[in-house]
Each structure stands twice: as structure tokens, then as C-alpha cells.
Amino acid sequence: MMMTVIVIIVVSGALLLGAAWGSFGHLPDRLRGFLIALAGGALVLSLVTELIEPSVERSSAIVALGGVAVGAAVFTFVDYLIDEKWGPDSGGGLLAALSLDGIPENLALGVALIGAGPTEVAALAGSIFLSNLPEAAGGARLMVQQGRSGWRVLGIWALTALILSAAALIGFLSMENAGERTLAAIRCVAAGAVVASLATEVFPQAYREDRHLAGIATALGLILALWLGELR
Structure with a gap:
């Protein structure tokens, strides 16, 4: 349990580090991209190797594929509501948008920690850390540019970090005694949501801000995740 809490704190702490960087530091657009x-x-690699493949092995391909499809559909629907109905710049919509990507990731992290040592989730935890850091930095910088104070922005991201930490703990505690098929389905639903967020938000933003090196950076990220996975 203590190792689980440490991993969750480290991953969610990336949000605070990124928010502080974006609120009070300088982050060039190309570097952020x-x-x-x-x-x-x-x-990309972590979702396949740490969530989807183990789910196929422990349950079935149908359960895994169905979970991925459901997760992608749910993310797409909520993302649509934020963009078209609630407004991404509104108070509730903004907080929902900030949390939407991270909740599936942290739920998946919490479930993945069940019965696993820290090295067995190194790739997933490291990938989420790398994802949270620039996302928080970019989001915080945009909020400061819109007229919010740096400290207020940091407070919003601190609240977001608490929400995501709670999601990871809920994923760990509520599913600790669940069966393998149930865990497999939940992992794949989370994986599908993150895949949808990669396609609709992460990669398009990376290309807009650093189009010449986005492909190289993506390949380097995949290599890094592969290396982290070999630490087992």
C-alpha cells in the first residue's frame, strides 16, 4: 500500500511541477510540443504492453477489445460535451477538461498496481508522469495568459492533482478483490479513453507546436517506455 501511495504521489506531483513551470517559468511552444x-x-507502448496485452492474456480478446471501444466512446462523448456544450473556458468545463485525460490514466494506474511490484508498472507510471508534466505546463501557461493569477492557476492544478490521486486510490482500493476478467475490462476501458485522447488532443497539439520534430519525439517516447518496461 505504501508503494502504491508513493507512485501515485510522484505521478500526480508532475501536475504541480508542470503547473508551477507554466505559471511562473518560461516554456517555449516548440519545447512543449x-x-x-x-x-x-x-x-502508446505502455497502453498496449501494460494494459491491453495482459488483459487479453488474463481474460479474452473480446473483453479487451470491447473495453477499449467503450473507453474511447465515453471519452469522445464527454470531450464533445466539454467542447460544444459546456465550453472549455468556463469554470466547470475547464476543470472537467483538465481532469478528463488524467482520470482514466490514474484509474488504470491504480488497477495496474494491484498485485504488482513497482518495477512492473514503471513504464505506465513513467509515461503518465511524462504526459502530465507538459500538459500541466501548457494548460497553466494558457490560463495565466487569459488573465488568471499564477497562484490561482497553481491552486486549480493542485485541486486537479487531488482529484487524480483520488482516482488512482479508488482504482486500487475498490478493485483489490475483483476478478481477473473485471480488472481486464476496466484496464481496457481506461486504455480506450487514453487512446482517444491521444488521437484527438495530444498528437494534434504536439504537431501544431513542433511539427518538424514531433515524429522523432514520439519515437523517442516509445523507446523510453520500452526501456522502462525492461526494468522488470
């Missing part, structure tokens, strides 16, 4: 592409590449 490079880091986002790096994180996206790492997540």
Missing part, C-alpha cells in the same frame, strides 16, 4: 509528443509515444 516536443515533450507532449514524447509523452504520447511513451503512452
Whole structure:
């Protein structure tokens, strides 16, 4: 349990580090795009090797594929509501948008930690850390540019970090005694949501901000995740 809490704190702490960087530091657009592409590449491999493949082995391909499809559909629907109905710049919509990507990732992290040592989730945790850092930095910088104070922005991201930490703990505690088929389905639903977010938000943003090196950064992220996975 203590190792689980440590991993969750480290991963969610990336949000606070990124928010502080974006609120009070300088983050060039090209660097942010490079880091986002790096994180996206790492997540692609981690989703397959740490979530989807183990789910296929422990349950069935039908359960895994169905879970991925459901997760992608749910993410797409909520993302549509934020963009078209609630408004991404509104108070509730903004907080929902900030949390939407991270909740599936952290639920998946919490479930993945069940019965696993820290090295067995190194790739997934490292990938989420890399994803959270530039996402928080870019989001915080945009919020400051819109007229919010740096400290207020940091407070919003601190609240988001608490929400995501709670999601990871809920995923770990509520599913600790669940069966393998149930865990497999949940992992794949989370994986599908993250895949949809990569396609609709992460990679398009990385390309807009650093189009010449986005492909290289994505490949480097994949290599990094592969290396982290070999630490087992």
C-alpha cells in the first residue's frame, strides 16, 4: 500500500511541477510540443504492453477489445460535451477538461498496481508522469495568459492533482478483490479513453507546436517506455 501511495504521489506531483513551470517559468511552444509528443509515444507502448496485452492474456480478446471501444466512446462523448456544450473556458468545463485525460490514466494506474511490484508498472507510471508534466505546463501557461493569477492557476492544478490521486486510490482500493476478467475490462476501458485522447488532443497539439520534430519525439517516447518496461 505504501508503494502504491508513493507512485501515485510522484505521478500526480508532475501536475504541480508542470503547473508551477507554466505559471511562473518560461516554456517555449516548440519545447512543449516536443515533450507532449514524447509523452504520447511513451503512452502508446505502455497502453498496449501494460494494459491491453495482459488483459487479453488474463481474460479474452473480446473483453479487451470491447473495453477499449467503450473507453474511447465515453471519452469522445464527454470531450464533445466539454467542447460544444459546456465550453472549455468556463469554470466547470475547464476543470472537467483538465481532469478528463488524467482520470482514466490514474484509474488504470491504480488497477495496474494491484498485485504488482513497482518495477512492473514503471513504464505506465513513467509515461503518465511524462504526459502530465507538459500538459500541466501548457494548460497553466494558457490560463495565466487569459488573465488568471499564477497562484490561482497553481491552486486549480493542485485541486486537479487531488482529484487524480483520488482516482488512482479508488482504482486500487475498490478493485483489490475483483476478478481477473473485471480488472481486464476496466484496464481496457481506461486504455480506450487514453487512446482517444491521444488521437484527438495530444498528437494534434504536439504537431501544431513542433511539427518538424514531433515524429522523432514520439519515437523517442516509445523507446523510453520500452526501456522502462525492461526494468522488470
